[in-house]
Amino acid sequence: MIKRVEVNYRGIFQKTLGKYIGGDIVQIASRMGKVAFSNGRYSDSPERNGIPCKYFAFVSPDLSEEELEAECGAKLDIDEADVSVVVDDTMVKGVEPWGWHGVRAINEKLREKGCLLVTSQHSHDQLLTFIPKQPFSWRLATVEGPASLAGLWVYKDDLTRERVLGALAAVDPGIISIEAVESYLLEKTKDKHRAEAARASYDATLRNMRVVKAGEGAEWHHEIPRLPTWKEFESGGVVVPAVPRGFTMGPRGQSRNERFLRGTTKSHRPVVRFDLCIKCTLCWYDCPDECFDPTDDGLYDVNYEVCVGCHKCAEVCPVPECIVMVDELKFDNNDSPWEHHKRDPQGYIKWAEEKKGLERIHYPHVTGTGMEIREGKFVPPKPDKGGPAAGAKA
């Protein structure tokens, strides 16, 4: 028998976390007398910031190391997962790790009765509005808390690792037992609170696990791309046709390669208060992914299909509260915000403020010091559209 675990993580920001969880499973299972090994999906590297990636762990109580390796080792992706761990809940909207791969469902590899284990502050029902339905029944469990997003290559020691291990023992004790998790953490770290965090997470997960019935969940629209046979593409290597340079005015006006949109890379998206915009062009100019589409009225629409949530626009925008990064799970479509604003300016402001809320979460990605939460505020619409912005910095 083989138990397979995949850990879906955000490239670079959670790489070490993913690798640690995979390695911990191997060491805990080994202590229980099982055979185990762990590897990452090799094609995910070189990882880009935030790109959805995977780490795997394979555990068997009865196979030899060689047989386990033969079944699972010489493969680049998992066949099926007993548990799919997701350490950033925004990945439930779908994952596109690289071109050619397409946007794939987060539970694509999950087997019948398997468990999707998500670190999240959202309810099961909220998550299920995004997670595709399956023809069989499966389980959903959450480890309550925000995504553990660290800096570049940095590991953020916020007990996510320990809590995921505890929860894993709850959803499938056939992989690792909670007792083995506790003794491993105690022995390895000598920190009692780490074992306690694992146990608390184990207890909470036993209480909150939910069975998802066949057919329950979201509709899924993305097809898995079919790669051509060797006779079906031009000799001389893989040639990707360039897209024409430039743009036309208006939403989706920027010329872009449709093959690889990268939108599933983001944990947060920029919400723009168009009424506060001073048309300084900085968001459009500094966006590394050319997500902003210039419009006839001098504003900049956002294409959320291609936005990777890098925070750059929010950083350079000189107007307070004009561009704010908001949890990606608060949105159920990638529609043009500018069109919404034009259609119903007052309604758009209300919508944007509801999404923004008052928490301003800041991730200093480079230092890896963890997230910072600041207080936001509501800025009323500009009274005079021709005059200086009400909220412009002095």
Next chain:
Amino acid sequence: MATVAETTNVWANELLLNGCQAVAQGVKLANVDVIAAYPIRPYTEVMDQLSKLIADGEFDSEYIVADSEHSQFEIVKHASSVGARAFGGSSGTGWMYGFEALVVAATDRLPPLFVVGNRALDDPGAFGVEHNDALALRDMGWLLCWASTAQEALEHVLIGYRIAEDNRVLMPMALAMDGAFLTHSQHMIKVPTQEAVNTFLPPFNLGKRVLHPDNPVSIAPQVNEDWVMELRRQNWEAARRARTVIPEVYKSFNDLFGPRYANPFFDEFMCEDAEVVLVGLGAVAMPARTAVRRLREQGKKAGYVNLRWFRPFPTEQLRATLGRMKGVGIIDRNFAMGSPDNGGIVVQDIRSCLYPLTKRPVVTDFIGGLGGRDMSIADCVRMFEITFDAAAGQQRDELVTWIGLRE
């Protein structure tokens, strides 16, 4: 006689290590004096781990980051010439870029060890395993062997230095390992004690050729047509002697660490009574051996030869084992473009090795797993079926079969 492993503890501990980290542990245990590094995936993690071991104070070694693979390999070669135990490594096209320095390490008869994390040769940029990078060494006077597990990779850093530095050999050593499947897979690895390693691996002594202020010598001066043939003949002699040294070293390793390697040159899996065997290098051994077990359950006399040493080529030993078979299928995780029948590199050597036999097995060739493409148990079963059919006399249109190709 009881081995030392049975009487004293030769294993220090068990650590979770991937293939790259296992090699780094081997380099530390071998107490390597000089390391030169330049990054390229999948080798990069070897240099990362070594720099970490040094930064953490666990290991003391000269660590030099070069500006390219060519400089990196030159540094390693020169360090070796002053009598230092030296280490380098690379992958794919980076490995190819340093080839001038690799060639001269062999003609200078210096014994550094290099690890090759096998990687496809770009373009387009590809990271997955393919053996063409390391196999390009085959005619250059190097020792060349493959590890098929991370445990073997660690052990072959020690075994490799001992063979390469033997004064009957003095050849550079390349230890190849499959990118991704071996380099980046984490397993529980047994790490030997420093004491046991010190017993197994004596200090490196280059003897009278050492470049040192106390021993002023000039290495590799210009020679012309009056010298080169004799030098090449010496290279051949060294490779010939290596065929004797290799079994000695494995015996010594087995005596100390337990009977880990029955056959130094290649692992024979269920070959005693086999009629048909597959031959492969590296991590494909895992699915291939599992395929053998499944075919044995169906009463088919299948076996697997995991070819470890490619240079020196174990000619006599392979003749003895493969010569008994009705059919031999070669798994070439490489492609020798334009070669006879457009097959791989390994099949060319094995076919010519078997040619002098009066009774020869039918040899079939498979190209598979290029650029890191999966090689599954089902793929191995299919290769066995084709080899069994060929051995039974079935004619095929193509002598080489591509496995896992989209067509």
